[in-house]
Amino acid sequence: MASDASADRGPQLSSVVVFVRDLGQSVDFYRELLLMTETVRTATAALLVGAGDAQLYLRVMGPGGEHPLGAIGVQYVIWTADGPQDLDRCERVLKQRAAHVSSRDSEDGVRMIEGRDPDGLPVVISHPGPQGAARHDIMARIYAW
Template identity: 55%
Template sequence: MAYPHGAASSGRQPVQLPANSESAGSGSDGPGPRLASVVVFVHDHDTSADFYAELLKMEVTVRTASAALLVSRNGFQVYLRSVGPNALHPVGHVGAQYVIWTADGPEDFQRCESVLRARSDRFDTREGEGFTLIEGRDPSGLPVLVAYPGPDEVARLEIISRYYV
């Protein structure tokens, strides 16, 4: 479902946009591009690869001296690039700040929660309108978020204040 500008952040109900709206694309009936890969700069790619492989049930398919490539069963890729133990991750700067994963089901969500509780130095749970979001930290201290159910099952009618305050 498409949201008119501002509807998702205002708490109003979503409305279906007409096919000729700016959000519908430029003449294509298809859903548009989908996310295929994420590149994450980490302190140590080997430690991070082990963490993400366990949490996300991904396979490490390539390891080099400074990078690793993890691939999921559905082909999604996570590239991990070592930038050293002293590299900073400034929040509030231009660029992606968070990646939110969706658990495959309630059992998978519980598994992810267990992994994050066991392997993170910080852990938090938030409830949204019809979904739950858990947040932990990866070995580099980066936030890792997992939601259930996903936005394909429960429309997001709000923006969680943690991400824009």
């Protein structure tokens, strides 16, 4: 059986969400360190975009935040599926492992599936990725905690 070369690529990293204590300091640090551009900012979050359209969402949690889920640090990584079939495959794998949490379509045409890794950490996979559907708002998913 011949396979499509693109079907063998699997998901790719597209975005990282980091909860922070001070939004301004974090935006300045990541803009400088990673040469990212701030494209959206609200009072509680910012979206930075870098090379290859990599996205870094920063959400302020305040000065008392800690690192457990819902506090300071990386919360989860969003992967971009290679196409709709790859996203369907990822969803099947999560379901087969009893690790599937949800599937949803956003208003801007992005489909997201969410599961948990073996340690219970969130895993989010979307299609299309930032290259196929530019984000113009802070996505509501980062406010889930």
